[in-house]
Amino acid sequence: MDDEKPITAQVMETMTAAVEATKDAAVAAVKKVKKAAKKVAKKATPKKAKKASKKKAKKAAKKSSKKAAKKSVKKAAKKTAKKAATKKKKTKR
16 A cells, blocks of 8 residues: 555545456456357247348338338429429529
8 A cells, every 4th residue: 555645545546446347347247148148049049030030121121221212202302392492583583
């Protein structure tokens, strides 16, 4: 212990170091648990279920892309209509 530092400062440093060490240990433990859970889930799910989920994901992606395309077309049409209207107003003035 440092004799130059006050006791409270020394205690605070020690406590902070302990907290940091505990936090690091907890993070490491969580990472290990996640990794183990992934391995178990990988072994538990049958291959047919994986294929089915991939097909569903592809279908969902197609649907969402179609919806997005429709929305963007509608928005573009509205914007061009607004721009044309403002241009007409400006030319009249």
